[in-house]
Amino acid sequence: MMGSLFIVAAPSGAGKTSLVNALVAGHDDIRLSVSHTTRPPRDGEQDGRDYHFVSQDVFAQMRGNGDFLESATVFDNSYGTSSKAVEALLEQGLDVILEIDWQGAQQVRNNFADSTGIFILPPSKATLEQRLRDRGQDNEEVIQRRMRDAENEISHYVEFDYLIVNDDFTEALDKLTAIIIAKRQALATQKHKQSALITELLA
Numbered sequence: 001m002m003g004s005l006f007i008v009a010a011p012s013g014a015g016k017t018s019l020v021n022a023l024v025a026g027h028d029d030i031r032l033s034v035s036h037t038t039r040p041p042r043d044g045e046q047d048g049r050d051y052h053f054v055s056q057d058v059f060a061q062m063r064g065n066g067d068f069l070e071s072a073t074v075f076d077n078s079y080g081t082s083s084k085a086v087e088a089l090l091e092q093g094l095d096v097i098l099e100i101d102w103q104g105a106q107q108v109r110n111n112f113a114d115s116t117g118i119f120i121l122p123p124s125k126a127t128l129e130q131r132l133r134d135r136g137q138d139n140e141e142v143i144q145r146r147m148r149d150a151e152n153e154i155s156h157y158v159e160f161d162y163l164i165v166n167d168d169f170t171e172a173l174d175k176l177t178a179i180i181i182a183k184r185q186a187l188a189t190q191k192h193k194q195s196a197l198i199t200e201l202l203a
């Protein structure tokens with residue numbers, strides 16, 4: 001039984017990480033893929049949990065070896081998803097969430113036609129900027145650059161299957177969960193899972 005692959009993208013500050021963490025915390029059959037990055041860890045981030053923090057050399061070597069399902073440069077840092085880790089989870093029948101940018105999403109869609117893309121929007125530009133400031137992790141120059149990059153990220157919303165506005169957190173989480181549950185009930189997933197039942201019912 002293969003699990004399903006979900007891509008969750010958003011401009012930084014849309015609340016994507018909090019939503020995905022809450023989703024995964026409530027469902028032990030949904031796993032978040034841990035990306036590799038050359039970005040230094042922020043306060044409170046843990047190697048192996050939030051990211052695999054690696055040097056540029058290690059990242060380049062992995063990319064050269066074809067270890068990444070997708071990879072991209074975002075804010076001058078490299079990010080990539082390990083193919084092996086994702087495939088191992090899918091083969092166990094677990095649903096996998098990739099929290100990646102639009103460039104990575106395009107690459108994944110080319111390899112996994114059946115993947116589901118979900119795009120998270122902030123309720124307004126002002127809210128987006130406030131959320132970036134509230135994190136207190138980036139200086140003013142970085143915040144202004146992230147606002148410009150947010151506009152670029154948002155311009156790719158049409159490439160996704162679902163759109164969620166993260167205004168009320170609980171409501172947004174419900175919507176995200178509903179998309180994953182609906183996908184699990186899709187015929188393509190269920191016809192394998194329920195093959196014994198269907199055989200019995202039609203016998």
Ligand code: 5GP
Pocket residue numbers: 009010011012035036039070071072074079080081099100101102103104105
């Ligand atoms: P941050 O540095 O704030 O954690 O992430 C910056 C951006 O990189 C976010 O848009 C995030 O979704 C994206 N990102 C994180 N991991 C990956 C990855 O493995 N691949 C790609 N393409 N983007 C990623």
